[in-house]
Structure formats: structure tokens, C-alpha cells
Amino acid sequence: MIVSIAIALPRSPLRVAPVRAAVAPLVVNIGVVGPGKVGSAFLTQLRLAAPRLLRECNLQLSLRAVSDSRHMWLDCDDDALNGRLHGAQIWRPAELDEFAAYVAGREGEVAVLADCTASDIVANHYAGWLAAGIHVVTPNKRAASGPLDRWHKIARASDASGARLHYEGTVGAGLPVVQTLRDLIDTGDELLAVEGMLSGTLAWLFNRFDGSVPFSALVREAHAMGYTEPDPRDDLSGMDVARKLVILAREAGVALSLDDVNVRSLIPAELAEGSRDDFMANLGAMDAPMAALLADARAAGGVLRHVARLDGRHASVGVQVMGTDHAFAHSRLTDNVVRFATRRYCDNALVVQGPGAGPEVTAAAVFTDLLRVAGAMGVKRCAC
Ligand SMILES: NC(=O)C1=CN([C@@H]2O[C@H](COP(=O)(O)OP(=O)(O)OC[C@H]3O[C@@H](n4cnc5c(N)ncnc54)[C@H](O)[C@@H]3O)[C@@H](O)[C@H]2O)C=CC1
Numbered sequence: 001m002i003v004s005i006a007i008a009l010p011r012s013p014l015r016v017a018p019v020r021a022a023v024a025p026l027v028v029n030i031g032v033v034g035p036g037k038v039g040s041a042f043l044t045q046l047r048l049a050a051p052r053l054l055r056e057c058n059l060q061l062s063l064r065a066v067s068d069s070r071h072m073w074l075d076c077d078d079d080a081l082n083g084r085l086h087g088a089q090i091w092r093p094a095e096l097d098e099f100a101a102y103v104a105g106r107e108g109e110v111a112v113l114a115d116c117t118a119s120d121i122v123a124n125h126y127a128g129w130l131a132a133g134i135h136v137v138t139p140n141k142r143a144a145s146g147p148l149d150r151w152h153k154i155a156r157a158s159d160a161s162g163a164r165l166h167y168e169g170t171v172g173a174g175l176p177v178v179q180t181l182r183d184l185i186d187t188g189d190e191l192l193a194v195e196g197m198l199s200g201t202l203a204w205l206f207n208r209f210d211g212s213v214p215f216s217a218l219v220r221e222a223h224a225m226g227y228t229e230p231d232p233r234d235d236l237s238g239m240d241v242a243r244k245l246v247i248l249a250r251e252a253g254v255a256l257s258l259d260d261v262n263v264r265s266l267i268p269a270e271l272a273e274g275s276r277d278d279f280m281a282n283l284g285a286m287d288a289p290m291a292a293l294l295a296d297a298r299a300a301g302g303v304l305r306h307v308a309r310l311d312g313r314h315a316s317v318g319v320q321v322m323g324t325d326h327a328f329a330h331s332r333l334t335d336n337v338v339r340f341a342t343r344r345y346c347d348n349a350l351v352v353q354g355p356g357a358g359p360e361v362t363a364a365a366v367f368t369d370l371l372r373v374a375g376a377m378g379v380k381r382c383a384c
């Protein structure tokens with residue numbers, strides 16, 4: 001007779017493998033470029049999560065430096081050094097390569113730069129950083145949707161050094177969109193088409209816009225809540241969504257460029273040029289055309305939705321009127337919806353849906369990318 005005894009072991013939340021706990025923690029030195037809305041949320045998340053990650057995963061996250069467009073602060077959390085300087089942190093004029101070299105400076109440790117800007121200037125540095133073995137994590141869409149020659153140079157630098165660029169936050173903010181597509185492709189599936197609502201700002205605007213409040217007031221609100229791009233014209237012109245579509249296309253092996261996307265802008269010609277401040281001051285010029293668009297949609301018995309489509313190399317983004325029975329008509333708040341039609345998911349598309357904008361969810365995507373780097377270095381992140 002065989003007696004099996006089930007012993008109920010207390011299920012410890014600790015995830016440190018016994019062997020790993022006995023060794024020194026993996027140290028990841030972090031530099032944050034762009035302490036704006038997303039960058040600040042990321043810094044807060046780092047500070048709150050670091051003690052638990054050290055305790056449970058033997059991972060030591062060390063914030064070494066922060067840079068905005070004009071200044072950089074070094075040794076941000078080096079209490080000893082800050083103490084010697086009477087509590088002052090070191091700051092100096094921003095110089096991105098000096099910044100990167102500083103973050104990477106310690107032998108045997110891992111360096112990760114988090115680019116939380118929307119800047120092409122910063123994206124221009126990726127290839128050099130990756131070549132130097134520095135990992136990059138970012139919600140900035142400029143590199144992955146920018147000129148193809150720069151994108152290929154970045155890929156070659158990553159291949160040569162083994163340092164990785166992760167950019168999950170570029171599409172769908174904190175939603176698992178890029179990695180989901182990558183997993184489909186890597187396991188042999190083939191992307192047939194993508195259809196979706198890829199702008200959290202535009203989703204929120206069209207969910208709220210019922211004529212009771214001027215469109216311009218809603219845009220200001222969306223900007224204040226951190227949903228929009230630094231320049232909201234990127235959202236309203238459709239260019240931000242076009243960038244996301246290009247990123248998804250390239251992820252699926254289609255060498256698309258922004259010029260290939262048919263983009264229908266919402267911005268009146270007189271607001272397209274000029275500074276962001278001028279644009280924000282004159283936003284009221286959008287109110288009448290947007291009210292007319294809403295009236296047309298209602299007359300047709302539908303609602304306004306901003307929709308992106310990719311079918312082979314055919315890519316388009318723009319506002320359209322959707323019947324109230326369409327799934328997109330029932331999205332809420334900043335919901336993004338991404339429908340992947342693939343060879344496997346052809347009868348019924350694979351759908352990723354949820355909040356698609358906001359500093360906290362976006363920062364979490366950047367943080368997850370950073371932990372992906374640590375995971376590849378052997379840090380244990382599963383519950384087994
Ligand atoms: N806010 C959101 O919901 C989402 C944002 N993103 C992306 O996250 C990024 C950041 O967005 P936000 O935080 O909302 O913008 P933000 O305007 O609040 O912050 C941008 C920061 O970048 C800094 N910066 C600009 N140029 C720089 C340069 N050359 N060197 C160093 N720093 C520079 C600015 O000083 C500012 O601190 C953008 O690329 C955006 O597309 C992605 C998904 C969602």
C-alpha cells in the first residue's frame with residue numbers, strides 16, 4: 001500500500017533561489033533621461049519597488065543619474081557623496097554621452113538608460129550606447145518608428161554588444177502589445193493585419209466629447225492628465241498613432257516608414273505650424289470643426305473613433321464614424337484596442353485592450369523592460 005502524504009508547505013512569496021541568495025546581488029545602474037511625467041512616475045516606482053526587489057529577487061537597482069534637456073544630476077542616490085557636498089547633488093550642463101559613460105562606469109555591473117523623452121536627439125545616441133554595452137529601455141517612439149537606416153544601425157549595435165533595447169511602452173503604454181506581437185512572430189505565426197485604437201488621448205477625447213464642453217477644453221484636460229504627447233499636436237495630427245503602426249509593422253518584419261502611412265490629421269492648417277505654446281493658446285480654433293464632425297457622426301447614427309489599420313504594407317490612421325454596435329464604440333476612458341489578425345488567430349483576432357495612456361501605466365512598461373534586462377542576466381522573476 002502506498003500512502004501519499006501531502007505536506008502543506010507555507011508558500012513563501014520570496015523568490016530568491018537559495019543559491020542566488022548566497023551570492024552578491026546583481027547591481028543594475030540606472031540613468032533616467034527625461035524626468036517629465038513618465039520619467040517622474042518611473043523614478044517613484046523605482047524608489048518604492050527597489051527594497052522588495054533586493055529582498056526577494058537579489059536585484060539591486062541603483063539610480064545613478066538623471067538628465068533633462070539642460071542639466072544632469074549625477075550620483076542621485078549616493079548619500080555619502082551628497083553628504084560631502086552639504087546635501088547638494090552634483091549637477092552640470094547636460095551632455096548625454098558623458099552621462100551614459102558615468103552610469104556605465106562600474107566594472108562588472110549592468111547599466112540601463114531609461115529614455116523617457118520624446119526626443120530624436122536622445123534616440124540618436126542609442127546605437128552608441130548599445131555598442132558600449134549599455135541597455136536602453138524607453139517609451140519614446142522616435143527610434144523604433146524613425147529613419148530605417150538609424151533603426152538598422154541600432155539593431156546592429158545591439159547584435160554586436162548583446163546590450164538590448166526594449167520599448168514595450170511605445171505602443172499601448174503599459175499594455176502587452178509589442179511583446180505579444182514579438183512572441184507570435186518568434187513562435188512562427190504570421191501577422192496578416194492589425195486594426196485598432198492606438199491613441200489613449202484620442203480615445204479619451206472621443207469618449208468625453210459630447211458637445212457639452214468645447215473640444216479645446218478637453219484637449220487641455222487630457223494634456224494636464226499626462227495622456228498627450230509633450231506637444232499634443234502629435235496626438236491630434238495622428239502622427240503619434242502612425243508611429244505606433246510603424247513600430248508594429250517593423251516588429252512583424254515589414255520595413256514600413258512614416259511616409260508610407262496615410263494619416264488624416266484633425267489639426268486645422270493654421271495651427272499646424274508654430275510653437276506648442278502658440279498652438280495651446282489658439283486651441284479654440286479646433287472647436288467649430290470638431291463640433292461639425294460630431295454633428296455629422298450623430299446624424300449618421302454613429303460615434304467618432306480614431307482608428308489605425310495595417311494590412312500588408314497598407315497603413316492608415318484617422319477619425320471615422322463607427323456604428324454604436326461596433327466593439328470600438330464601447331471602449332472606455334483611454335482604452336486602446338489592438339486586434340491582431342494572424343495566421344493562427346484568423347477566425348477570431350487576438351485582442352489586447354485596456355488603458356493606453358498615462359504616466360503611471362507607461363512608467364510601469366519602462367520598469368518592466370528594465371526587469372526584462374535583469375531577467376536575462378539571471379535574476380529570477382517567476383514564483384516557482
Ligand atoms: N504620457 C503617456 O501616456 C505616454 C507617453 N509615452 C512616451 O513617453 C515619453 C515621455 O512622455 P511624457 O513624460 O508625457 O513627456 P514630458 O514632456 O512630461 O517629459 C519629457 C521630458 O523629456 C525631457 N527632454 C526633452 N528633450 C530632452 C533631451 N534632449 N535630453 C534630455 N531630456 C529631454 C524634458 O525636459 C522632459 O523632462 C514620450 O516619448 C511619450 O511618447 C508613451 C506612452 C504613453
Ligand SMILES: N[C@@H](CC=O)C(=O)O
Binds near residue numbers: 170171201227
Ligand atoms: N499620447 C499618447 C501616449 C501614449 O503613447 C496617447 O495618447 O496614446
